[in-house]
Amino acid sequence: MKLDTSHMRYLTADDFKVLQAMEIGSRNHELVPIEMIHSIGSLKSPSATNRSLGDLAKLKLVARLRNAKYDGFRITYLGYDYLALKLMLKRDSIYSVGTKIGVGKESDIYVVSDKNGAQKVLKIHRLGRTSFKTVKNNRDYLKNKQTSNWMYLSRLAAEKEFQFMRVLYDLGFNVPIPYDNLRHCVLMELIKGYCMKHMKKYPSYKKLYSDLMNFIVKLANHGLIHCDYNEFNIMIRDEEDAKNHEYGFVVIDFPQCVSIEHTDAKFYFDRDVQGIRDFFAKKFLYEPEHDPTMLDTDGYGEGYKYAYPNFKRDVLRMHQLDAAVSASGYVKKKSREDRDLESAVVNMRALELGSSDDDASEFDSDVDYDDSEDGYDSDEYEEEDLDDDNLAEDEAAENEKIISALSSGSQNLKMDKLGNYIIEE
Template sequence: MNLKEIYAQLTEDDIKVLKAIERRLKTHEFVPVEILEKETKLPLHRLERSLYHLNKLKLLRRMSGSSLGYRLTILAYDVLAIHTLMKRGVLAEIGDKIGVGKESDVYLGIAPGGKRLAVKFHRVGRKSFRHVARNRPYKLEDSWLLQSKVSASREFAALKELYPRGAKVPKPVDKSRHVVVTELIEGAVELYTKPDIPDPLKALEDVLVTIEIAYKDVGIVHGDLSEYNIIVVPSTSEAFIIDWPQYVEKDSPLAERLLRRDVEYVVRFFKKVYGIPLDVDEVVRRLKELPSGSG
């Protein structure tokens, strides 16, 4: 059963129960039924029916013991985010999965007017917690759900700063919990697939200009840039940088090393695949130069 089918089966009681458990994310690993009864104000028979239904849909995990309790699964968090985005009028429909990353799933979204959107669900817990914690420049929450929420918030904040300044990134639309909604860049494919690009130099320049805008104008470094988080539109040779949650601030001790590494990966790929020879040192020097008249 896919996400769309699961969402269609939910009742108002189900949403109320999920939200009640969500409110206790920071205080309870498993929320006891007694607390849910008070939080939802549902009669016990309706609460139990909803809990049974949600458990059957794999939206809850149940802990049995001296006190029966429940916690949300990542699928339940997906459902709550979709519900909020639909209530806001951002989404009219959620479609099929159109992309999978190491820490995200991307679905097709349809806006009320029919516009196609990209709906990205952050999945920070997909990797081991130790690995994630070691490779993130920000404090992680204890819950994997809350970690994913932090990741989405960071990405959305970065896109909100980058897009108005002319950076080649997807246009941000809205976010809820661990979900970021952006414009869908029609016809785009992942750079790692080595697509036939009419003007690969233009694509490379798009990437370098976006790195420069991020560094000079926004004050951040992507920090994990490679052919796996660059998408290109072959018909126009446009290139866009995606996946921004792990960015580091420009004044971080890691920033210069990560900036150079980002550039090295990109330049090396374009040289190997498209035969464009650029000197990494020269590119990094250009990116770090102050605009004329500064200082």
């Protein structure tokens, strides 16, 4: 989807209150009733709420469900984008949004700038695209259907990726510098280079092959397996930029990482290794074989004893990163958020390389939303269908605290498995 931020400057404080109210209201409602939006948003009058909803609907930041039993709205991904960007602006993390530079099977990538003009990358997670082959049969990726809130799952994926990147960067791994994380967005370093998929030639491709294999082993020795390690998720630095770094590549995309204790750890490890072998065989006709006459085991390929890593032979646990980041498959008891995210990304790991997004237009095609410029109808909704028609005073106070925490970016604000916001004391 296209991220058009041109309208953000014209949104009022009431508009953002309505968006935040809808975000909170969606914890219990797929379609948030208008009266609840007004109550949570604490706008001066119902007419102000209706006016904001009409303006937001025209900009497709919210959408109305046709033929619903009551009058209500849902926040769209674009509206969720606006909420995240608004707070990043407030934090001075970003100042402007540039062009889209990449589209993944579960994310969009944009170039952004901070107030000093430094360019960075903004990755916006969008779980739920129909490029996943099992979406039509398993819409929410959850075996027990614990939640269908894609924005909640996207937020979990972004938080997990930022957590992985921060830990790996601190330990000296070749990953982008992680700057910030908010809702379903991750702000990271802009790598001066290109995706390895577009590589046409490389002066020292045999060394690159060895370094890439060493990365797999080093990551596994720290307790993690990438699970999507291929030419699509490896960036090659420009020749000039590479001179300033030890290695000429950077690895990206970490939400689907698993622990080496995972039941399928060997399968994922071998698949990562095979992905690199297949790429170099196709691109450079480079297919090294094991050479028992060589004694050097510090690398892989020609000139080394082993042509590629082996899980049982080469993986020797040195650190407990999988425990530190609660990676999938680690024996430690996982939180509900970790279980929800694991259910969501399990299908991401199962995808074949190079899956297309041709079916993206089918996403949510079975739900009929009204995004017309007219906004919404004025039909009265049925009061008996509203669970929280009259919020209790204590719940209203809690909502005010949550809105304040959303606006300030408080670290104490968490989500439960249903996407409900809670404030940890």
